[in-house]
Amino acid sequence: MPEPIPIGLVLLNMGGPDSLEAVEPFLYNLFSDRQLIQLPLGSVLQRPFARILSHFRARKVRENYRAIGGKSPQLRWTTLQAEGIAAALGSPFRPYVAMRYWAPRAEETLERMRADGVSRAVVLSMYPHYTGATTGSSIDDFRRTAARVHPELQFSVIEQWFDWPGYLDALAGRIRAALEEYHELMRDEVQILFSAHALPQRFIDRGDPYLEQVLATVKGTMQRLGERPWRLGFQSRSGPVAWMEPDTLTVLDGLADEGYQAVLMVPISFVSDHIETLHEIDIEYSEHARKQGIRRFSRTPSLNDHPDFIAAMADLVKFHLEGTDAPL
Ligand SMILES: C=CC1=C(C)c2cc3[nH]c(cc4nc(cc5[nH]c(cc1n2)c(C)c5CCC(=O)O)C(CCC(=O)O)=C4C)c(C)c3C=C
Ligand SMILES: [Fe+2]
């Protein structure tokens, strides 16, 4: 029997430094992207400015990565997700990962796909909620690079899945499991605090659907858990512009002021662990919460390679392939 023609399954994500030495060049790549951040003085000076900014920011960010083991675990998780989803889809799917700001970048992945004889692919953005800053930038980068490196490749793109039922089921499952960790008598007292990555307000004002999609994810997840109060904050602001409100830390402080002693954080814009779950939430927010008098602070484990999540994403790909008019 002839080998079936392979189909690539390409997961897109941001990428993170794979060593402490990689922190500064990773930040440089990130700050050079005008779809993510427009540094002052226009496009010509974006790169020189990015060079300076990455140099100074690297000092602090390197320490954060040092505290979580010296690198970002994002590639490991994204690779396991790609392998898991491709395995669930079965032959002829082959897993690939293309990162926006660190290896493996789209160029390396597309070269490998060409060498593997992969001429058809499904590209899956691993950001559940759409904004041009992340999803848009990653997809544009992949398209541009494919046109240059592997122009024969035919592919279709899954770019948003904030309300995909399997994703909401997987999130609700993580919350249920985390609530089980609390004593039965305390469970109803636990405050659920969803935290999404913040965006500068101007992305929302120009019409990116990020906020409404985040709200839809929260609503769909809470419908699965039954009636109970929840809050939502936006974390990881990083520059002197107006960011989406409210900041997660402000919400946390408000809960402490109201006298709540148990808070369960639910990160929803990341589908795997990285600096913003492992450092910002588990170290910075956790210490802050304790100082504010919150005695039981915890976080739902990231979806990572949880079987519910992998099965949900494989279903999403199947659904996409059934419904698409694209070559794939
Ligand atoms: C949904 C996820 C993310 C959104 C939206 C997002 C927007 C966004 N980010 C920056 C600036 C930085 N982001 C940095 C790291 C980083 N960001 C995300 C995700 C989103 N960013 C992740 C997963 C990571 C970590 C990568 C890893 O470790 O695996 C950084 C570098 C770290 C730091 O300096 O704190 C910066 C800078 C902006 C400006 C922005 C919105 C436009
Ligand atoms: Fe970011």
Ligand SMILES: [Fe+2]
């Ligand atoms: Fe961030």
